[in-house]
Amino acid sequence: MKKQFLEAGRIVGTHGVRGEMRVEPWCDSADFLKKVKTLYFDGGKTDAGLLSSRVHKSLLLVRLKGVESATQADLYRGKILYLDRNDVRLPKNRYFVEDLIGLHVIDDATGAEYGTVQDVFETGANNVYRIVNGVGEEFLFPAVDAMIAKTDIESGKLFVKPIPGIFGDGAETVPVSAGEAADAD
Incomplete structure (x- = not known):
């Protein structure tokens, strides 16, 4: 059964002094995660209160409701953010x-x-x-x-549609003569 809420990334630290947090995305990119308008904590049970997000290098910077300082933001370090699969549209032949x-x-x-x-x-x-x-x-x-x-x-x-040998079936081995084996050392 498919999970409704999927791990989106982890808060890895703070950014600046106004409560912004750095999120390491666990999806294709920070650009992909920026499109998500609602993020959650606790496996999807609690709305994280996302106020804004922006891409910074390979990370996503987020502001959450009620977090106004770096000290408050630091309390969230290590927390996992989740997304609701219904909030995301994947291109054809792309899967979670x-x-x-x-x-x-x-x-x-x-x-x-x-x-x-x-x-x-x-x-x-x-x-x-x-x-x-x-x-x-x-x-x-x-x-x-x-x-x-x-x-x-x-x-x-x-x-x-596997190529021959990829699952160990039909893989050919080439015998090595004693003289070649000695040279390999």
């Missing part, structure tokens, strides 16, 4: 990381199941899914359009 975690990874051509998505890493060029199978083997799968057939969050399935 929390929705990807736990998806069953299935070969689109053969129907073979490779495991479940355990984590998503950002690499700069593309995301990489860490997939773990039933015996604990881990595989890193590049999340590129050419290798993903369909993402079905509702059914909990990720259909993939």
Whole structure:
């Protein structure tokens, strides 16, 4: 079941003397998070009272209701901010990381199941899914359009088009002669 409130970022410190706080965004960017008009504390139970937000370098600077000084703002350091998924529109074929975690990874051509998505890493060029199978083997799968057939969050399935060897099947090894092995040392 999809969570209604998702972790948006963490307050990492203060900015200036008037109560502004620096937020480390846990989403695509501070620009993305700036578009959210309401943020929450306590897993979505409490409205954080967002008065304003602006981007500063890679961080989001926020002002919250009732916070007027750096001393007051510092009390919020380490707190997690949440967003309501209904307040955000994602582009086509973009998903919240929390929705990807736990998806069953299935070969689109053969129907073979490779495991479940355990984590998503950002690499700069593309995301990489860490997939773990039933015996604990881990595989890193590049999340590129050419290798993903369909993402079905509702059914909990990720259909993939893997290249040979990515899941350890069909990987070829080249034997090394004794002389070559000695040279490698």
